[in-house]
Amino acid sequence: MTRAALTAICLAVLVFCSCGAKPNGSKTKKPKQVIPTIECDVRAGKINLPEFIAKCPASCKEAKQQVYGTGVFASISSICNAAIHSGVITNSGGKVIVRKMAGQNIYKGSLSNGVRSLSLPKWRESFTVSVGKPKKGVIYPSTLDYTPSRPSTVKTGQKEAKPPLVTTVLPATVAPEPTTTITTTPPEPPSTTTPPPTTTPPPTSTTTKARAVVHKVRDAGSSHPYFASVAAASSPTFARRDWPPTSFARPDWYPGPRRPAVADATVFSSSHSDSSRGSPDSGYTWAEGDASEPAREPRPDISEYDRWFYNFGQYNPDSSRGKVVPETTVTRVEPVDAWKPEVAPYDTAGSSVREQDSIPRTPEPASQGDPNCNVDIAFLMDGSWSIGKRRFKIQKDFLAEVSQVLNVGIAGPMMGIIQFGDEPVTEMSLKTYSNSRDVKSAIEKIVQKGGLSNVGKALSYVNKHYYSDANGNRGGAPNVAVVLVDGWPTDKVEEASRLARESGINIFFVTIEGPDENEKQNVVEANFVDKAVCRTNGFYSLPVSSWFTLRKAVQPLVKRVCDTDRLMCSKTCLNANDIAFVIDGSSSVGTGNFRTVLQFVANVTREFEISDTDTRVGAVQYTYEQRLEFAFGQHNHKADLLNAIKRINYWSGGTSTGAAITYAADQLFSKSKPNKRKIMIVITDGRSYDDVRVPALAVHRQGVIAYSIGIAWAAQDELEYIATDPDKEHSFFVDEFDSLYKFVPKIIHNICQEFNSQPRN
Numbered sequence: 001m002t003r004a005a006l007t008a009i010c011l012a013v014l015v016f017c018s019c020g021a022k023p024n025g026s027k028t029k030k031p032k033q034v035i036p037t038i039e040c041d042v043r044a045g046k047i048n049l050p051e052f053i054a055k056c057p058a059s060c061k062e063a064k065q066q067v068y069g070t071g072v073f074a075s076i077s078s079i080c081n082a083a084i085h086s087g088v089i090t091n092s093g094g095k096v097i098v099r100k101m102a103g104q105n106i107y108k109g110s111l112s113n114g115v116r117s118l119s120l121p122k123w124r125e126s127f128t129v130s131v132g133k134p135k136k137g138v139i140y141p142s143t144l145d146y147t148p149s150r151p152s153t154v155k156t157g158q159k160e161a162k163p164p165l166v167t168t169v170l171p172a173t174v175a176p177e178p179t180t181t182i183t184t185t186p187p188e189p190p191s192t193t194t195p196p197p198t199t200t201p202p203p204t205s206t207t208t209k210a211r212a213v214v215h216k217v218r219d220a221g222s223s224h225p226y227f228a229s230v231a232a233a234s235s236p237t238f239a240r241r242d243w244p245p246t247s248f249a250r251p252d253w254y255p256g257p258r259r260p261a262v263a264d265a266t267v268f269s270s271s272h273s274d275s276s277r278g279s280p281d282s283g284y285t286w287a288e289g290d291a292s293e294p295a296r297e298p299r300p301d302i303s304e305y306d307r308w309f310y311n312f313g314q315y316n317p318d319s320s321r322g323k324v325v326p327e328t329t330v331t332r333v334e335p336v337d338a339w340k341p342e343v344a345p346y347d348t349a350g351s352s353v354r355e356q357d358s359i360p361r362t363p364e365p366a367s368q369g370d371p372n373c374n375v376d377i378a379f380l381m382d383g384s385w386s387i388g389k390r391r392f393k394i395q396k397d398f399l400a401e402v403s404q405v406l407n408v409g410i411a412g413p414m415m416g417i418i419q420f421g422d423e424p425v426t427e428m429s430l431k432t433y434s435n436s437r438d439v440k441s442a443i444e445k446i447v448q449k450g451g452l453s454n455v456g457k458a459l460s461y462v463n464k465h466y467y468s469d470a471n472g473n474r475g476g477a478p479n480v481a482v483v484l485v486d487g488w489p490t491d492k493v494e495e496a497s498r499l500a501r502e503s504g505i506n507i508f509f510v511t512i513e514g515p516d517e518n519e520k521q522n523v524v525e526a527n528f529v530d531k532a533v534c535r536t537n538g539f540y541s542l543p544v545s546s547w548f549t550l551r552k553a554v555q556p557l558v559k560r561v562c563d564t565d566r567l568m569c570s571k572t573c574l575n576a577n578d579i580a581f582v583i584d585g586s587s588s589v590g591t592g593n594f595r596t597v598l599q600f601v602a603n604v605t606r607e608f609e610i611s612d613t614d615t616r617v618g619a620v621q622y623t624y625e626q627r628l629e630f631a632f633g634q635h636n637h638k639a640d641l642l643n644a645i646k647r648i649n650y651w652s653g654g655t656s657t658g659a660a661i662t663y664a665a666d667q668l669f670s671k672s673k674p675n676k677r678k679i680m681i682v683i684t685d686g687r688s689y690d691d692v693r694v695p696a697l698a699v700h701r702q703g704v705i706a707y708s709i710g711i712a713w714a715a716q717d718e719l720e721y722i723a724t725d726p727d728k729e730h731s732f733f734v735d736e737f738d739s740l741y742k743f744v745p746k747i748i749h750n751i752c753q754e755f756n757s758q759p760r761n
Contacts, residue, residue, distance in 0.1 A: 033134060034142035035095055038079060041065050044098055044127040045075030048147045051099045053132055053140040056080035058093040064385050067117040069107030074123035075100065083129045085115040095132025097140075100125060109513065111487070111522050116386040119513060121548060367435035369409020373562035376414050376430050376473055377406070377480040378466055380458050383419040383449040387486040391512075391547045392448045395484060398550050403439040405558045410434050413562070414472060417443070420458035421451025431472025455489035459496040459532070463503050476613075478570035480561050482508045483532070486547075488515050492525045497532040502756050506534045506569040508561065510553060512544045534569035571675065573752035574607065575614035578632050578676040580668045582660050584684040585621040585651035588713065593737040594650040597683055600740040602645045604681070607748045610638040616676070617641055618668045622660035623653025624689070628667050657688035657718070661695040669704055678704040679751065682722050685737075687715040696722045705754065706730065707747060711737055 035053055040060035056079065065078035073082045083089045083096040091114070104126050109119040134140060379402075381395055399417065406413045414434070417427040427446050433439045462481050467473040481500065488511075497507055509529045515522065525531065533540035539560060542553050564570070581601050585594065601619070608615040612633050619629040629648050635641040664680060672678050680699060699706060708722040710733045723730035729750050732743050 033139055035132070035140075036142060036144050038144070040078060040080045042079055043076050044073070044079050044082075044100065045125055046147050047098075048145040049100075049141060051097070051140070052144060053095060053097050053134060054079065054144065055095050055132070056083060056089060056093045059091060060084060060093070061091045061114055066388055067115060068109070068120040068123070069104070069126070070110040070112070070117055072101070072104060072107070072126050072128055073117070074104070074107050074120050075125035075127055076123065077117075077127075079127075079129070081115050082117075082127075085110075085112050085117055086129050087113055088129050088131055097130045097132050097134070098127050099130070100127045102126065110516075110519055111386075116487070118388055118391070119546060121546075367407070367409035367412075369412020369414075369435075370407040370562070371411050373406060373413045373558075373564075374411070374477050375480050375561060375564065375567070376416075376467065376477045377482065377561055378416045378418060378430070378462055380418050380420055380424075380455070380462065380481060380483045381427075381446075382453055382484050382486045383421045383425075383451070384453040384486065384490075385421075385450045386453065387448075389448060391486065394547050394550060396443050396446060398484075398554065400440045400443045401551065401554050402558060403436045403443065405554055406436065406562075408434065408436045408439050414474070414477070415439055416466070416471070417446070418458060418462060418466065419446065419449055420454060420461075421449040422454060423451070424454075424458040424461040425449060426466065426471075429466075429471040430474075452490040453485055453487070454491045455483055455485055455528075455532075456491040456493040456496040459483070459493060459500050459507070463496065463500040463505060467503075467505065478564055478567045479503075479505045480508065480567065481505050482510060482557065482561065484510045484512065486512055487519075488523045489528055490524060493528050494525065494531040498756070501534055501569045502572060502752070504570050504572040504575065506540070506561075506567045507532055508540045508542070508557070509533050510542045510544060510557065512547055512550060514543055534567070539566060572609075573755035575609040575611075576675070576677055576755070577608065577615045577679050577751070578669070578672040579605075579608070579615065579617050579679045579681065580632075580664050581617070581619045582657075582664050582680060582682045583619060583621045583629075583648075584655060584657070584686070585653065586623050586655040586686065587652045588655070588686050589650075589652075591650050593685075593711075596737040596740060598645055598648055600683070600744065602642050603741060603744045604747060605641060605645065606638070607744070610636065610641055612636045616673075618664075619645065619648065620660060620664045620667065621648065621651050622656060622663070623651050624656050625653070626656075626660050626663035627651065628663075632668055632671060655684065655686050655688055656690045657682065657684055657722070658690040658692040658695045661692065661699060661722070665695070665699050665702065665704070669699065669702060677755065678702070679707070680704050681707045681709065681747070683709045683711070684714050684718075685711040686713045688718055692718050693721045700724060705751075707750075708732070709740070709743065710734075711740070 033053070035055045038054045038056060040057060040063040042054075060078070060080040061084055063078075063081070065081050067077040067081045067085050068074035069077065069082075071086065073085075079096065079098055080089070080093075083094075084091060088094075088096050103122065103124040105122055107117075107120040107123065107126075109117045111117075379399055381399065383392065387395070403415055406415060408415050414430045415428075416430040416432065418424050419427050428439070428442055433442060459481070465471075467479050469475075473479070500507060509532055511529060514529075520526070529541050529543075530536045542557060542560075544550050544553055560566075583597060583601065589597070605617055608617075610617065616632040617630075617635070618632045621627050621629055630644050635644050661680070661682065669678050669680075696706060704724075706722055706724045708719040708731045710716070710719045710731075712735065714733065716733065719731045719733065720727045732746070734740060734743070
């Protein structure tokens with residue numbers, strides 16, 4: 001009985017275990033993590049999740065979506081490019097985990113893994129990125145919740161006598177988010193159908209129902225982050241606020257909800273010229289449909305920071321070009337008389353603000369300018385992709401303000417602009433505009449070219465092509481080149497700068513957000529500023545810590561470029577000398593050979609720029625006695641000077657070279673200008689009757705650079721005493737007079753080599 005009972009118990013246990021087992025013996029499966037895919041332009045702030053995982057596609061680096069910060073990024077940064085910048089993924093794409101955190105007071109830009117992040121003073125939300133491998137047991141959302149843009153409200157107007165309206169429909173673009181089409185139409189009979197919203201007789205207004213997304217916000221590279229936040233932060237529950245009228249149009253920039261569009265007075269529209277051509281839209285602005293309605297003032301209680309963004313940010317009224325079209329369909333309604341006959345419909349200047357005066361402006365007459373700032377100045381503006389569109393706009397505002405402070409005019413400073421990226425491009429030559437007003441208008445129309453920051457290539461272009469008579473180079477005015485560069489150049493500048501300096505171009509560098517200690521390893525050429533500027537004494541370099549403080553450099557820069565007495569690179573080896581020829585007229589020379597000597601003097605003189613402010617030439621002929629043929633500044637034109645050399649009469653007599661050197665020091669070099677290099681060239685064919693060592697040593701101590709040229713019977717030891725050290729660079733000997741011409745290029749080369757090798761401090 002016991003055996004049977006045990007058997008029954010065992011069977012019962014087996015039956016129970018088999019019933020409790022799972023079908024097919026399978027174990028519990030962990031839920032599989034579904035990873036949503038995002039595009040390169042998706043920003044962290046547009047996803048309404050505190051932490052999530054996403055997969056980035058390949059080639060996001062080429063999309064050039066902007067990133068703000070290093071390590072910790074502002075939420076308006078591209079997620080994928082931030083991940084590449086941090087080294088979490090490569091340009092081949094990959095999975096990334098995003099964690100949001102509180103905003104930072106400052107975001108420092110840097111260059112890492114081929115992605116240049118930008119600086120930002122403050123932002124409300126931040127995020128970090130990490131490798132897309134979830135911790136054990138952690139499951140992230142399989143779909144991403146995108147933050148909806150603000151709903152839109154459309155109200156009907158009360159004016160029935162308005163002229164017929166013309167409707168312009170922009171082409172629709174397929175977007176990953178659902179979109180809402182807002183159509184404003186002329187007043188129609190009441191309708192009860194919703195949606196789409198329809199207008200009803202006043203004062204009733206119909207408000208569109210909020211959708212998930214009204215339109216896709218612009219790429220980070222084409223709009224300032226501050227304005228992207230305005231659309232995201234808006235809500236239909238905010239009350240409309242009216243501000244007291246002023247004389248200028250209400251900008252779309254303030255921190256808070258936007259005012260609903262009103263059909264009879266204010267129309268939600270894009271800029272006139274861009275939408276009419278189907279070109280890239282600058283963004284939505286409040287355009288006045290009724291000219292009689294007074295303009296609105298911005299919020300009176302905004303901060304200085306917000307006011308700065310209006311004046312210098314991406315969305316000021318003149319920044320309507322080069323933006324990305326929002327991925328939505330927008331129907332714009334405007335009165336048929338919106339275009340005044342005198343206004344060109346395809347003129348992009350000021351396209352976001354309606355022209356107030358229908359009378360066409362006459363060309364501004366040529367201005368005389370500031371006579372105390374008589375310089376030919378070329379600005380090399382950075383058009384590379386690293387600068388971004390917002391900073392490019394700040395750069396244009398800076399140049400526009402500089403043009404006003406300079407007071408451009410034909411008797412003062414003349415201003416031109418070259419934009420550099422991969423290649424330099426002339427935006428305006430020195431003679432294109434002759435007054436500050438026209439220069440400012442032209443600056444506002446400049447479009448960013450993109451590419452790298454090839455400053456060296458731009459300086460070479462300026463040196464070879466820009467300062468020419470055809471481009472308006474005036475010759476008598478110093479040449480100044482001001483380079484504005486974001487961070488550091490992407491090519492070498494030393495050789496191009498040296499050649500430009502030797503051509504008389506005064507190079508200034510304005511470096512904005514230059515490399516810090518951690519970034520110096522990425523710089524192509526160390527100490528690039530000192531290698532480029534005219535002098536390394538600090539006068540020619542203006543480091544600016546942030547783009548937001550660039551305006552503070554306007555006055556210091558203008559003051560420096562207009563200080564012509566300190567523009568040292570205007571003084572070249574060919575235009576900054578007082579040259580005295582001390583010519584042997586002794587009997588041993590002979591009339592024919594004396595004419596050969598004069599031809600040699602003329603050939604040397606011909607290589608220099610001759611004027612009272614450039615190189616000046618004097619001549620002394622000697623035998624036993626000395627005669628001043630002409631003094632420094634007596635002939636200030638090259639043709640007159642060459643004729644004066646030709647008219648020198650052969651004297652004949654003995655050879656007192658020492659006395660002639662002393663005479664030249666008294667009659668010529670004692671009257672030399674302090675900013676001139678003093679050069680003496682002694683030409684003799686025999687040994688001197690007097691001592692040459694003491695007179696030669698005396699002029700050397702006065703700073704005179706002495707060259708000695710001996711012919712036929714000249715004494716080699718005397719030639720070396722006369723010449724400045726090293727002798728081999730300053731003393732020459734030929735067997736016959738007819739060989740003198742061979743030393744012309746050698747002498748010119750030595751003079752210029754010595755000049756250009758002077759310390760630049």
